[in-house]
Amino acid sequence: MVEVIPDLEIGKAAEHLVVADLILSGYRAYLTEQGLPYDVVIDYEGRLYRVQVKATRYAKRMPARGAVGMGYLYNVRRAGKGGRRKYPDDEFDFVALVALDIRIIAYLPFEGKVLQTINLRPPGHRPSPRMERTRTIDQFPIETAMAVFTGKRPVLTPRAPPLQVVPQDQGVLFDVA
Secondary structure, three states, X not given: OOOOOOHHHHHHHHHHHHHHHHHHOOOEEEEOOOOOOXXXXXXXXXXXXXXXXXXXXXXXXXXXXXXXXXXXXXXXXXXXXXXXXXXXXXXXXXXXXXXXXXXXXXXXXXXXXOOOEEXXXXXXXXXXXHHOOOOXXXXXXXXXXXXXXXXXXXXXXXXXXXXEEOOHHHOOOEEOO
């Protein structure tokens, strides 16, 4: 029997995934203490960048102009249980959006134009011609987000394919290619 994992533990798992992803992408990254308005710090070229981590356990059904599809929904402007507090624009530099079921992270600069909620589709989603603004979670690497602050062209590092989760009844937790 699998226990239901509490939200606090899910948040911790997402923070650790972000730090691991950043380190494997060549950045220095550290978890922060509880109680700060950001979860992770990136030390890059002598400057510290603050990262707020938002996670979702799995894709959910999302209606979109008559069509229903699967997607990841993130509330990025609110803090705390139930979104009691709104984040000011200067509280952190990036938001890391984690899809825990597929272990993919989208990094976005946190600026005044960031919306209240962000909907991202799973990798490989093909939008209809009417929905050309639809984005997938794998379209936002850290290099692109960092370029907003550094002014440098992003140099994208090749990513290792995500681990493939195998059903538990097979006796193997992860299939490593």
